[in-house]
Every structure is written in C-alpha cells, then in structure tokens.
Amino acid sequence: xxxxxxxxxxxxxxxxxxxxxxxxxxxxxxxxxxxxxxxxxxxxxxxxxxxxxxxxxxxxxxxxxxxxxxxxxxxxxxxxxxxxxxxxxxxxxxxxxxxxxxxxxxxx
Amino acid sequence: xxxxxxxxxxxxxxxxxxxxxxxxxxxxxxxxxxxxxxxxxxxxxxxxxxxxxxxxxxxxxxxxxxxxxxxxxxxxxxxxxxxxxxxxxxxxxxxxxxxxxxxxxxxxxxxxxxxxxxx
Numbered sequence: 001x002x003x004x005x006x007x008x009x010x011x012x013x014x015x016x017x018x019x020x021x022x023x024x025x026x027x028x029x030x031x032x033x034x035x036x037x038x039x040x041x042x043x044x045x046x047x048x049x050x051x052x053x054x055x056x057x058x059x060x061x062x063x064x065x066x067x068x069x070x071x072x073x074x075x076x077x078x079x080x081x082x083x084x085x086x087x088x089x090x091x092x093x094x095x096x097x098x099x100x101x102x103x104x105x106x107x108x
Numbered sequence: 109x110x111x112x113x114x115x116x117x118x119x120x121x122x123x124x125x126x127x128x129x130x131x132x133x134x135x136x137x138x139x140x141x142x143x144x145x146x147x148x149x150x151x152x153x154x155x156x157x158x159x160x161x162x163x164x165x166x167x168x169x170x171x172x173x174x175x176x177x178x179x180x181x182x183x184x185x186x187x188x189x190x191x192x193x194x195x196x197x198x199x200x201x202x203x204x205x206x207x208x209x210x211x212x213x214x215x216x217x218x219x220x221x222x223x224x225x226x227x
Contacts, residue, residue: 036153043220049212087152091213095166097214
C-alpha cells in the first residue's frame with residue numbers, strides 16, 4: 001500500500017499571500033496525484049488531477065506540480081474562501097486509493 | 109443535475125448493521141466506478157470500498173469481511189451493507205464517482221450520511 005504524507009499539518013497564511021502545501025508518496029506514483037479541498041460540513045471538492053491539471057471551474061490561482069514521490073499544491077494569492085483542509089490522494093496503484101492525512105490552511 | 113445522494117445512516121449499537129444507499133442522478137452507475145469514502149469525526153479521509161462498472165468489488169483491509177458493496181443498475185443506486193459494526197466505524201460515509209479514468213479522480217461526491225456506532 002502506498003502511504004501518502006502531507007506537510008505541514010497546519011499552515012497559517014495571510015490573505016493575499018502565497019500558500020505552498022506538500023505531499024510525499026512512499027513510492028513513485030508517477031503523475032497520478034490528486035488534490036481535494038474540503039470545507040467544514042461539506043464533502044471534498046476535486047481541485048487538481050494528474051498532479052497539475054485543474055478540474056473544471058477551479059480558479060487559476062490553484063496550481064499543482066511534481067512527479068514521482070514529491071508534489072506541491074500552490075495557491076498564489078489566498079482568498080478568504082480558500083481557507084480549508086486540503087488532501088492529496090494517489091491514483092497510481094489502486095485499490096486502495098490512499099489519501100494523505102490533510103493540511104489545514106488557516107488564516108494568519 | 110449530476111449528483112450523488114447518500115442515505116441510510118443512523119445510530120446503531122456495536123455489532124449492528126446498516127444499509128447505506130447512494131442514489132445517482134445525471135450519471136449511470138452501470139458505467140462508472142463508485143467508491144465509498146468515510147471520515148471519522150475530526151479526522152481525514154479513508155477509502156472504504158469500490159464497485160467497478162463490470163461489477164468487480166474491492167475493500168479496505170479495515171472493513172474486509174464486514175462490509176459489502178453492490179449496485180442495482182435499474183435503480184441507479186449503489187449500496188454499502190455494513191455489518192458487525194465497531195465503535196471505530198463511526199464516520200460520515202460519502203459515495204464518490206470515478207469516471208473510469210477521465211479524469212483519474214473522484215470528481216463527484218455526495219453530501220454524506222452519518223453512521224454512529226455507540227452503546
């Protein structure tokens with residue numbers, strides 16, 4: 001089973017600033033990496049798939065990069081609605097479809 | 109409108125059972141992969157089970173032998189039968205669609221149904 005590890009657990013950033021979230025896989029997942037955003041009381045929302053492709057309707061301030069075992073989600077200029085929990089998920093060797101433990105992005 | 113709607117959650121004693129439903133609208137379960145993903149209170153996401161378009165099924169080790177996923181194409185609904193429930197099964201259970209690789213991701217999620225296991 002591929003283990004996904006996200007860092008940091010909590011990230012405090014001011015609105016308008018850039019946020020960088022990391023995800024590491026225990027073995028190569030090529031570019032089969034997905035990012036989700038989850039707000040309190042809501043289901044996850046698909047943000048990025050194939051490591052760097054934005055899902056339909058996702059603003060351009062969200063970008064994903066990386067391949068192999070190291071991945072990054074960058075939010076270029078944080079808006080108030082971006083403060084949420086972000087999860088990565090590997091889609092290379094499944095099932096199981098393993099998720100990271102999440103990064104909580106909070107207002108500084 | 110494309111949507112998944114879960115139902116069937118509730119309060120159940122340890123060792124009890126429930127049948128969770130995931131009703132699809134705007135998509136057909138017969139030609140999509142449908143997974144169940146759960147989230148314990150204040151915790152992260154845990155994949156539970158999947159049923160493929162051809163009917164193949166897979167389970168997380170934590171639920172294998174206790175949970176059963178199946179679907180009724182005529183009702184466009186996927187079910188998760190959860191047996192021998194444990195305290196640690198307490199969670200919101202979401203169903204999610206994987207459109208067979210286009211993209212490789214869970215692109216549609218339901219709002220979830222809460223399962224509480226307590227004596």
